[in-house]
Amino acid sequence: MTSGDTKRHAIVVRLNQQQMELVDRTIAGGLADSREALLRRALKEYADQHGGEADD
Amino acid sequence: MTDVLSREDAQADPGRRLIEERILEPGTGKAFELRKGQILRIEQAVGNQCVDFNCFNLHDYKEFMHCGRTRTVHGFNPSEGDFLWSAPPRENAMLYILKDTVRRNDVLFPRCSAFLYESAYGFDVHTNCHDIQAEAQREYGLTPDDVHDSFNFFMCTEVTLDGLATITRQNTGKGDHVDLLAMMDVLAIPNVCGADIMRTSNFALKPVRIRIFEATETDLAAVPDVPAMKSQRTPAQFRNARIKATRELVADPDYMPEFANTPIVEEGIVLDLDEAEWALFEQHARRDLYGDDDGAAFRDILFTWWEERFLNAASGAPSTAGKGHE
Numbered sequence: 154m155t156s157g158d159t160k161r162h163a164i165v166v167r168l169n170q171q172q173m174e175l176v177d178r179t180i181a182g183g184l185a186d187s188r189e190a191l192l193r194r195a196l197k198e199y200a201d202q203h204g205g206e207a208d209d
Numbered sequence: 210m211t212d213v214l215s216r217e218d219a220q221a222d223p224g225r226r227l228i229e230e231r232i233l234e235p236g237t238g239k240a241f242e243l244r245k246g247q248i249l250r251i252e253q254a255v256g257n258q259c260v261d262f263n264c265f266n267l268h269d270y271k272e273f274m275h276c277g278r279t280r281t282v283h284g285f286n287p288s289e290g291d292f293l294w295s296a297p298p299r300e301n302a303m304l305y306i307l308k309d310t311v312r313r314n315d316v317l318f319p320r321c322s323a324f325l326y327e328s329a330y331g332f333d334v335h336t337n338c339h340d341i342q343a344e345a346q347r348e349y350g351l352t353p354d355d356v357h358d359s360f361n362f363f364m365c366t367e368v369t370l371d372g373l374a375t376i377t378r379q380n381t382g383k384g385d386h387v388d389l390l391a392m393m394d395v396l397a398i399p400n401v402c403g404a405d406i407m408r409t410s411n412f413a414l415k416p417v418r419i420r421i422f423e424a425t426e427t428d429l430a431a432v433p434d435v436p437a438m439k440s441q442r443t444p445a446q447f448r449n450a451r452i453k454a455t456r457e458l459v460a461d462p463d464y465m466p467e468f469a470n471t472p473i474v475e476e477g478i479v480l481d482l483d484e485a486e487w488a489l490f491e492q493h494a495r496r497d498l499y500g501d502d503d504g505a506a507f508r509d510i511l512f513t514w515w516e517e518r519f520l521n522a523a524s525g526a527p528s529t530a531g532k533g534h535e
Contacts, residue, residue: 164504
C-alpha cells in the first residue's frame with residue numbers, strides 16, 4: 154500500500170475484548186494516547202529489546 | 210509414631226515456645242493441627258529420609274496445597290523464602306518456608322503408591338506414600354481419594370535435558386530441617402516416605418522428628434507480604450458451593466453455563482506502518498508460526514512486549530501493581 158511518496162503497509166491486528174481491555178488499561182497508564190500508538194511503541198521497544206532476533 | 214523426646218533437646222530453639230514434639234517412625238505419618246502463626250519443623254532424626262507432605266485448610270478441606278501452583282510460582286525446587294500455595298480458585302499462601310537447611314525439595318514427582326510397588330517390584334502390599342498419607346489423614350475423616358499431590362521434602366530430583374525426571378540420592382544429616390510457618394489454620398500431614406527400594410531415601414527408611422513451635426515476632430516479620438486478589442475466591446462466591454456427597458456423576462437438568470467474558474469477540478486495530486516500522490516488523494515477525502498472517506505476528510509481538518515489560522512476580526504471585534504505568 155502506498156501513501157504519498159512513502160510506501161505504507163497496512164496491518165489489521167485482531168484482538169478480543171480481553172486483549173483490547175489490556176491495551177486500553179495500558180494506554181490509561183499513560184504509555185500512549187491511542188491503540189495505534191501503543192502498538193507502534195510495542196513494536197519499537199520489542200525491536201530495541203530483541204535486536205536482530207525474533208523471540209524464542 | 211511414638212515418643213516425646215527429651216525436653217533439653219526439644220528446647221534447642223531459643224525464643225520459640227515448643228508446643229508439640231513427636232517422632233514419626235518409618236512407614237507412618239501423622240496429621241497435625243497447625244494454627245496460623247505456628248511453625249511445623251520437619252527434621253531429620255537420622256538423616257537421608259524423604260518426607261511426603263499434604264496440607265489442607267483446617268476449616269475447609271476442599272482447599273488444599275497445590276504442587277502445580279507452587280512449582281509454577283517457585284520452580285521445581287521450592288525452598289527457604291517460598292510459599293506453599295493452595296489450588297485455584299483459592300490460591301492462598303498456606304505455609305511459608307521459613308528455614309530450609311538443605312534446600313533440596315521436590316514438587317515434580319507424585320507420591321509413590323501401591324501400584325508402583327506391585328508393577329515394578331511385585332509387592333501388592335508395601336509401605337508407600339499414598340497409603341501412609343491416606344491412613345494418617347483418615348484420623349480427620351478424609352478418604353484415600355482426598356490425598357493430593359505431595360510436596361516431597363528432602364527429595365532430590367532433576368529434570369534432564371531430554372525432559373525426563375529423575376530421582377537421585379540425598380545427602381542430609383541428623384538435624385537438617387525445614388520450618389514451615391502457617392499462614393492460615395491448616396491440617397499438616399507429613400509422612401515418612403515408604404520408598405526403601407528406591408534411591409529416594411538412599412535405600413533405607415529412617416524416623417523423622419516433628420516439632421511444632423509458636424512463631425516469634427522475628428519469625429513473623431520475616432514473611433514477605435503476599436498479594437490479596439479479588440480472584441482468590443471463597444466458597445461463598447461459588448455458583449455451586451455444595452460439596453457433592455454421592456459418588457455417581459449425574460447431569461443437572463437445570464444447568465445453564467455461565468462462562469466469564471463469553472462470547473469471545475475480536476475487533477481489529479488497523480495499523481498503517483511506514484517503511485522503517487515495516488522493516489522492524491518483518492525482522493521480528495514469527496513467520497515460522499504465523500506464515501503470512503501479519504496480524505497474528507504483530508499480536509505476538511505486542512503481547513510478548515507486554516509480558517516482558519510488565520509481567521513480574523511479587524511474593525510468589527503475579528502482581529498487578531503498576532500495570533500500565535511507566
